[in-house]
Amino acid sequence: MEDSMPKNNDSQTILRMEEIHKSFPGGVLANRGVNLEVSQGEIHCLLGENGAGKTVLMSVLYGLYKPEAGSIYYKNEKFDVHNPKDAIQNRIGMVHQHFMLVETLSVAENIILGQYKPWKVLNNLEPVIKMIRQMSKDYGLNVDPTSLVQDLSVGEQQRVEILKALYHGADLLILDEPTAVLTPQESEHLLDFLRQLADKGLTIVFITHKLEEVMQISDRVTILRDGKTIATVKTKETNPRELAKMMVGREVLMDLNKKEKQPGKMIFSVKNLSVKDERGLPAVRNFSFDVYEREVVGIAGVSGNGQSELALALAGLMDSEFDSIILNDILITKCDLTRLNQLGMAHIPEDRQKMGLILPFSVSENFIAETFNDRPFSKFGFLQFKTIKNYSQSLVKKFSIRVGDVDEEIAHLSGGNQQKVVVARELDRRPKFLLVNQPTRGIDIGATEFVRQQIIAERDGGAAILLISTDLEEIFALSDRILVMFEGQIMGEVSPNPDMIEQVGLLMAGKTIESAL
Amino acid sequence: MDLLPSILFLQSILAATWRMATPILYAAVGEVFSEKAGVINIGLEGVMLIGAFSAYSVAFESGSLWLGLLVGILAGILSGLIFAFFTITIKANQIVVGAAFNMIGLGITGFLYRSMYAVSPVPLGLKTFPSLEFPFLSSIPFFGEVLFKHNIMVYGTLLLVPVATFVLYKTAFGLSIRAVGEHPKAADTVGVNVLRMRYVSVMIGTALAAVGGAFLVLAYADQFVEGIVSGRGFIALAVVVFGRWKPWGAFWSSLLFGIFYALQLRIQTMPDVNIPYQFLQALPYLATLLVLVGFNKRRVQAPKTLGVPYK
Amino acid sequence: MDFVSIKKRLLKFSRSAWTPFAAIPIALGIGAILLLIAGYDPIQAYAAMWQGAFKDRTAITEVLIKATPLIFIGAGLAVAFRCSIWNIGAEGQFYAGAVAATAVGIYLGDLPRFLLVPLVLFAGASSGALWGMLAAFLKNRFGANEVVTTIMLNYIAIFITGWLVTGPMIETEGLFAQTAKISQNAWLWRFLPPTRLHTGFILALVLAIVLYIIIFKTSLGYTIRAVGINPDAARYAGINVKRKVLLAMAISGGAAGLGGAVEVAAISYRLYQLISPGYGFDGIAVSLLVNNNPLGVIFSGILFGALRSGAEVMQMNAKVPSVLVFLIQGLVVLSVVAFGVYSYVSKEKEE
Structure with a gap:
C-alpha cells in the first residue's frame, strides 16, 4: 500500500x-x-x-x-x-x-x-x-x-x-x-x-x-x-x-437518513439569558430562543464565543441571569441542576473526560453517575451492584459499546466508546429536552456516525434538542434550524440549506443578518 | 504618663520583628521559586530541620559558622533533589511526599541529635553570628536599635529579596520558571526543559529553606533543639500565598508574622500582663488563618499547574 | 474473557497488598544504615524493637493499644483523602476530641455509666468533627487551602489544650499541668486484665469496617469518591461538592476526635498537654500506606503501633533514640509512593 x-x-x-x-x-x-x-x-x-x-x-x-x-x-x-x-x-x-x-x-x-x-x-x-x-x-x-x-x-x-x-x-x-x-x-x-x-x-x-x-x-x-x-x-x-x-475509505460520506419532521409543541424556552465567564466578563448576552418537540436547533459559532458558558448555564452548572426559562410547561426561576433533571433534561457535555466521565471509575459506575441514588440502583443508601451490572450490560449491548467487562476502568476505553457511554447514559433517561455540546469532537468516524444517528433518532422520537457545535458540517447535517452565535449573542437564524453556508460564515464573524444576506 | 516605657516597648518589638521574620522569609522566598515552577513543597518544615541540624553539627564540630551554613545549604539541596525525584520524576503526589519529608526531617534530626549530643560532656552552645555595629547609624536613637544592630544573616534578606526578584522577572531563567508553572507544555514546545526547570526550582527552594533553618542555630538560638523549627516551615507556606507568590510580597508578609512572634515573646516576659501565654503562642497561627481567609477572598491566582506533575 | 478479568483482579490485588510489605523492609534497611553510621548495632536495635512489640501477651496488647488511636485517625483520614481533602489536622481534631471528652467526663461525672460513656464518646466525636468542619468551611467559603489551615488549627488546638490544663481545668492539687481524673463512670472496659486492652480497640475496628462499607458500598461513598477524583464531573452528576467536602471533613475529624475521647476514657483518664505524641501525623502515613482503604488501616495501624511500641523498648534496652520511628515512617510512605507508581507503569506496559 x-x-x-x-x-x-x-x-x-x-x-x-x-x-x-x-x-x-x-x-x-x-x-x-x-x-x-x-x-x-x-x-x-x-x-x-x-x-x-x-x-x-x-x-x-x-x-x-x-x-x-x-x-x-x-x-x-x-x-x-x-x-x-x-x-x-x-x-x-x-x-x-x-x-x-x-x-x-x-x-x-x-x-x-x-x-x-x-x-x-x-x-x-x-x-x-x-x-x-x-x-x-x-x-x-x-x-x-x-x-x-x-x-x-x-x-x-x-x-x-x-x-x-x-x-x-x-x-x-x-x-x-x-x-x-x-x-x-x-x-x-x-x-x-x-x-x-x-x-x-x-x-x-x-x-x-x-x-x-x-x-x-x-x-x-x-x-x-x-x-x-x-x-x-x-x-x-x-x-x-x-x-x-x-x-x-468508502464512497458515500454520511447518510443520516434524516427525514423532515413537523415540530410539535414548545418544550424549552429561554428569555434573555446572560452569563458571566470565570473572569467576570460577559460571555452570553441576552440570549433568547425556543426549542420544539421533534426538532434539533443548532448553535453554530467559532469556539470561544460563549458556547461553553451557554451550555453550562443551561445545565445549571454555572450562575446565570434570565427573565424566564420554561421547560416542559414549567416556569423555572433558578437553573438548578437537580430540578432540571427531574423535569426531563439531559446534557451531553462538551468534554467527556473533564465532566462527562469519572475516568478511574468503572464503566458501570459511570453509567449510574446521575442515578446512583435512585432505586433500583441504591436501596437504603446501599449500592445494588448486581442490578447496576445488569443494567450496564444491557446498555453496552444496546449501544454496541466495545468493552470486555463493565467493571473495567472506563479510562481504558477508546474515545469513541467513552463518548458512547455518555450518550447511552443520557439518552436512556428518555429526555424531553436534550442539551448536546460538541458530541463528536475527537472521536473516530464510526462512533461519530453512530452518535449522530442516535441524536436524530432521539429527535424523531419526539425530543427537543439543542445542539452546540463548532463543526459546521455537523450543524448542517443535524439541525432543523441554525442559530449563529458571536461574542455571546445570537447574530441570526438560518435554515440548514447548504447554500446558506456563506451567510453563516458572515454571521459567525459578527456581521448582522442584514449585511449577511 | 511616662512615654518612655512604651517607646522602649515598641523599639524592642520592632527590633525583634525583622529577626523573627528572617527564617520564615528565607524559606518563603525559596518556596516562591518552587511554587512558581508548579511544585508545592509542604515538607519545608522537615527541610528546615535538616538544614538547622547539619549547620549546627558542622559549625559545632569545626568551629566555623560559615562552614556550617555551607553544609546546611548542601543538605538542603540534597533534600530538594530527593523531593524532586519523587514529585517530578516519579510524579508522586506532592502533598504526600511533603508530609513524608516532615516526618523524615523530624526523625533523622532528632535521632542524630540524641545520638551525638544528648549526653555531651562539653557545652553545646555556638558563638552565633554577632550583631553588626555600623558607625553612626547604630547609635541613632530608636532606629539604630530597630534597623542597624542585626547580624549578617538578617541583613542577608536585604540582598535575597531583590536578587530573587531580579532572577524571577529579569532573566531568561526566571521567565522559564514562570512559564513552567503556568503552562509547562507551552514551555516544552519552545525547547524549555520542564523537568530540569522544576528540579532546579525545587532545589533553590529547599536550599533557601535550609538557610532559614540554619539561621535558627547560627544566628538566633545558639544550639539545636529537637523540633526547633516549630511550625515556621508551615507559616512560610502561608506567607507565600499571602505574598502573592512574589519575593517582595513574601518580605512584607513575613515581617507581619515577625511582629506577631516578637509581640508574643515580649508580652510573655512582662509580669503585669495577665494573658495566658498559650494564647500569645497561638497568635501567629491564628493570624495566619485570618490572613489566609481574608486574603483569599480577593482571589489571586496560584500558578496554574501548582501540584500537577508534568507528563 | 472472565478468566482474564479474574487474573487481572488478582494481579491488582497482589500488587496493592504486597506494596506495604515491600516498603517496610526498605524503610528498615535505610534505617539500619543510619544506625550503623551513628554507631549502633542495627540487629540488636531491631531485635529489641521486635521484642518490645511481640515478646508476650502484654507486649502485644500494648501494640494494639498504641494502634487504637492510629486506626481511628487513619480510617477517618482515608475518607478525607478519598475525597481529595488533604487533612493534615487530625492531630488538632484528636485534641479537640480529648478536651471535650475530658470535660464531659469530669463535669458530668455523676451520670450513670450507661449514659456517661456514650456521652463522653459522642462529645469527643462531635468536637473533633466540628474542628475538622471549620477547615472545610474555610475552604468552601474562602477557598483557603486546607493543608495550611488544618496545620494552623493543629497548633491552635494544642495551645488551647495547654492553656486548659494549666488554667481553668488544672487538677485541684495543681501540682502538674494536667486535669483531674475523669469520673470512673466514664471509663471504658478493660476486658483482658491484667492487660490494658480496652473496648475502644474493638470500637476502632468497628469504625474502620463501617467506614469501609460507607466508602465502597454505599451511594454516599460513591459521591465522596467521585468528588475526590473529579469535582467537575461530580457537579455535573448533581452532587453538591461543597457539602461532600464538609461531610468528609466531619467524618475525618469525628473519627480523630473519637480517638481522642477513647484515649482519655480508656488509657490516660485525664487530659494533659502532650496527650498525643503525634498520632495525627502518624495517621496520615497509616492511611496512605494502604491506599486510603479504611479496612487496610487496621493492618497499617497495628504495624505503626508495633513500630512505636517497639521503639520505646528499643530506646530502653538498646539505647537507640525512639525518634527513629518518625524517620522509618516517613521512609515507609516514600517507598509506598515509589512502588505505587512503578506498579502503575508496569501495568501500562502489560496492556
Missing part, C-alpha cells in the same frame, strides 16, 4: 519521513507505517479524519513524541530529533491546535521564551519588542508585543503563535488545524497569508480535515487514514470527491 507514495529524491525535497510507527499506552496505534515527503517551498496538506494520526506524525517531527520505528530525513540529512529544541534549532516551527502560549506572560515574553541561555539578563526587552513590531508590520500580523496573552482574542493569539515560529526562524512551518478557531473570513485571510509565506520560500505543512481548504491552498496533499499513508497526490490532479473517498 505504501508503494502508492511517489519516490522523489531530487534536491527539492526538504523533508522525508519513512515508515513512522508510534503507539500509545492502552494499545492505540496512532502511526503504523506513515510515509511523508515534502518539497521545498510548497504548501503540503496533511488530510485525514480525527484520529488518523496527522497530529501525532507532526509531533514526532517536532520532537514531542519518540517514534518506535522509522526514520526522518530533513534537508538531505538524517534527522534525529529528541525534543522540540532540536526541531527549533533546525528551523522547524509548529503552530499547535491548542495554542502553546503562557497566558500570564506578555506577547514578547512568549516569543522569546526558551530562546536564550538561562543566565541571559532580560532587563530590557525593547530591542525584542521593536523587532516583533517590525515583523508584525512586514507580515501584516497586527499584535502588540507588550500586551498579556490572556487579554488577546483567539485570532490574535494565533498570530502570536505564527510570529513566534517565524521569530525562531522557521524554514518549515507546521500548522495544526489552524482554521478550527477562526471564522470563514478569518480563515480566508490566514490562507492568503500562508500563500504569501510560501511564495517567499517557506515550506508549509498544513494539517486539516477540511476538503475545501486542501483544494484552495495546497500544492500537494498526503492523505492519512487509521495511522497509515493512503496516498500523496498533486492537488491539481484530484478533486474533493476523490480525496473524501481516500480519507474516509
Whole structure:
C-alpha cells in the first residue's frame, strides 16, 4: 500500500519521513507505517479524519513524541530529533491546535521564551519588542508585543503563535488545524497569508480535515487514514470527491437518513439569558430562543464565543441571569441542576473526560453517575451492584459499546466508546429536552456516525434538542434550524440549506443578518 | 504618663520583628521559586530541620559558622533533589511526599541529635553570628536599635529579596520558571526543559529553606533543639500565598508574622500582663488563618499547574 | 474473557497488598544504615524493637493499644483523602476530641455509666468533627487551602489544650499541668486484665469496617469518591461538592476526635498537654500506606503501633533514640509512593 507514495529524491525535497510507527499506552496505534515527503517551498496538506494520526506524525517531527520505528530525513540529512529544541534549532516551527502560549506572560515574553541561555539578563526587552513590531508590520500580523496573552482574542493569539515560529526562524512551518478557531473570513485571510509565506520560500505543512481548504491552498496533499499513508497526490490532479473517498475509505460520506419532521409543541424556552465567564466578563448576552418537540436547533459559532458558558448555564452548572426559562410547561426561576433533571433534561457535555466521565471509575459506575441514588440502583443508601451490572450490560449491548467487562476502568476505553457511554447514559433517561455540546469532537468516524444517528433518532422520537457545535458540517447535517452565535449573542437564524453556508460564515464573524444576506 | 516605657516597648518589638521574620522569609522566598515552577513543597518544615541540624553539627564540630551554613545549604539541596525525584520524576503526589519529608526531617534530626549530643560532656552552645555595629547609624536613637544592630544573616534578606526578584522577572531563567508553572507544555514546545526547570526550582527552594533553618542555630538560638523549627516551615507556606507568590510580597508578609512572634515573646516576659501565654503562642497561627481567609477572598491566582506533575 | 478479568483482579490485588510489605523492609534497611553510621548495632536495635512489640501477651496488647488511636485517625483520614481533602489536622481534631471528652467526663461525672460513656464518646466525636468542619468551611467559603489551615488549627488546638490544663481545668492539687481524673463512670472496659486492652480497640475496628462499607458500598461513598477524583464531573452528576467536602471533613475529624475521647476514657483518664505524641501525623502515613482503604488501616495501624511500641523498648534496652520511628515512617510512605507508581507503569506496559 505504501508503494502508492511517489519516490522523489531530487534536491527539492526538504523533508522525508519513512515508515513512522508510534503507539500509545492502552494499545492505540496512532502511526503504523506513515510515509511523508515534502518539497521545498510548497504548501503540503496533511488530510485525514480525527484520529488518523496527522497530529501525532507532526509531533514526532517536532520532537514531542519518540517514534518506535522509522526514520526522518530533513534537508538531505538524517534527522534525529529528541525534543522540540532540536526541531527549533533546525528551523522547524509548529503552530499547535491548542495554542502553546503562557497566558500570564506578555506577547514578547512568549516569543522569546526558551530562546536564550538561562543566565541571559532580560532587563530590557525593547530591542525584542521593536523587532516583533517590525515583523508584525512586514507580515501584516497586527499584535502588540507588550500586551498579556490572556487579554488577546483567539485570532490574535494565533498570530502570536505564527510570529513566534517565524521569530525562531522557521524554514518549515507546521500548522495544526489552524482554521478550527477562526471564522470563514478569518480563515480566508490566514490562507492568503500562508500563500504569501510560501511564495517567499517557506515550506508549509498544513494539517486539516477540511476538503475545501486542501483544494484552495495546497500544492500537494498526503492523505492519512487509521495511522497509515493512503496516498500523496498533486492537488491539481484530484478533486474533493476523490480525496473524501481516500480519507474516509468508502464512497458515500454520511447518510443520516434524516427525514423532515413537523415540530410539535414548545418544550424549552429561554428569555434573555446572560452569563458571566470565570473572569467576570460577559460571555452570553441576552440570549433568547425556543426549542420544539421533534426538532434539533443548532448553535453554530467559532469556539470561544460563549458556547461553553451557554451550555453550562443551561445545565445549571454555572450562575446565570434570565427573565424566564420554561421547560416542559414549567416556569423555572433558578437553573438548578437537580430540578432540571427531574423535569426531563439531559446534557451531553462538551468534554467527556473533564465532566462527562469519572475516568478511574468503572464503566458501570459511570453509567449510574446521575442515578446512583435512585432505586433500583441504591436501596437504603446501599449500592445494588448486581442490578447496576445488569443494567450496564444491557446498555453496552444496546449501544454496541466495545468493552470486555463493565467493571473495567472506563479510562481504558477508546474515545469513541467513552463518548458512547455518555450518550447511552443520557439518552436512556428518555429526555424531553436534550442539551448536546460538541458530541463528536475527537472521536473516530464510526462512533461519530453512530452518535449522530442516535441524536436524530432521539429527535424523531419526539425530543427537543439543542445542539452546540463548532463543526459546521455537523450543524448542517443535524439541525432543523441554525442559530449563529458571536461574542455571546445570537447574530441570526438560518435554515440548514447548504447554500446558506456563506451567510453563516458572515454571521459567525459578527456581521448582522442584514449585511449577511 | 511616662512615654518612655512604651517607646522602649515598641523599639524592642520592632527590633525583634525583622529577626523573627528572617527564617520564615528565607524559606518563603525559596518556596516562591518552587511554587512558581508548579511544585508545592509542604515538607519545608522537615527541610528546615535538616538544614538547622547539619549547620549546627558542622559549625559545632569545626568551629566555623560559615562552614556550617555551607553544609546546611548542601543538605538542603540534597533534600530538594530527593523531593524532586519523587514529585517530578516519579510524579508522586506532592502533598504526600511533603508530609513524608516532615516526618523524615523530624526523625533523622532528632535521632542524630540524641545520638551525638544528648549526653555531651562539653557545652553545646555556638558563638552565633554577632550583631553588626555600623558607625553612626547604630547609635541613632530608636532606629539604630530597630534597623542597624542585626547580624549578617538578617541583613542577608536585604540582598535575597531583590536578587530573587531580579532572577524571577529579569532573566531568561526566571521567565522559564514562570512559564513552567503556568503552562509547562507551552514551555516544552519552545525547547524549555520542564523537568530540569522544576528540579532546579525545587532545589533553590529547599536550599533557601535550609538557610532559614540554619539561621535558627547560627544566628538566633545558639544550639539545636529537637523540633526547633516549630511550625515556621508551615507559616512560610502561608506567607507565600499571602505574598502573592512574589519575593517582595513574601518580605512584607513575613515581617507581619515577625511582629506577631516578637509581640508574643515580649508580652510573655512582662509580669503585669495577665494573658495566658498559650494564647500569645497561638497568635501567629491564628493570624495566619485570618490572613489566609481574608486574603483569599480577593482571589489571586496560584500558578496554574501548582501540584500537577508534568507528563 | 472472565478468566482474564479474574487474573487481572488478582494481579491488582497482589500488587496493592504486597506494596506495604515491600516498603517496610526498605524503610528498615535505610534505617539500619543510619544506625550503623551513628554507631549502633542495627540487629540488636531491631531485635529489641521486635521484642518490645511481640515478646508476650502484654507486649502485644500494648501494640494494639498504641494502634487504637492510629486506626481511628487513619480510617477517618482515608475518607478525607478519598475525597481529595488533604487533612493534615487530625492531630488538632484528636485534641479537640480529648478536651471535650475530658470535660464531659469530669463535669458530668455523676451520670450513670450507661449514659456517661456514650456521652463522653459522642462529645469527643462531635468536637473533633466540628474542628475538622471549620477547615472545610474555610475552604468552601474562602477557598483557603486546607493543608495550611488544618496545620494552623493543629497548633491552635494544642495551645488551647495547654492553656486548659494549666488554667481553668488544672487538677485541684495543681501540682502538674494536667486535669483531674475523669469520673470512673466514664471509663471504658478493660476486658483482658491484667492487660490494658480496652473496648475502644474493638470500637476502632468497628469504625474502620463501617467506614469501609460507607466508602465502597454505599451511594454516599460513591459521591465522596467521585468528588475526590473529579469535582467537575461530580457537579455535573448533581452532587453538591461543597457539602461532600464538609461531610468528609466531619467524618475525618469525628473519627480523630473519637480517638481522642477513647484515649482519655480508656488509657490516660485525664487530659494533659502532650496527650498525643503525634498520632495525627502518624495517621496520615497509616492511611496512605494502604491506599486510603479504611479496612487496610487496621493492618497499617497495628504495624505503626508495633513500630512505636517497639521503639520505646528499643530506646530502653538498646539505647537507640525512639525518634527513629518518625524517620522509618516517613521512609515507609516514600517507598509506598515509589512502588505505587512503578506498579502503575508496569501495568501500562502489560496492556
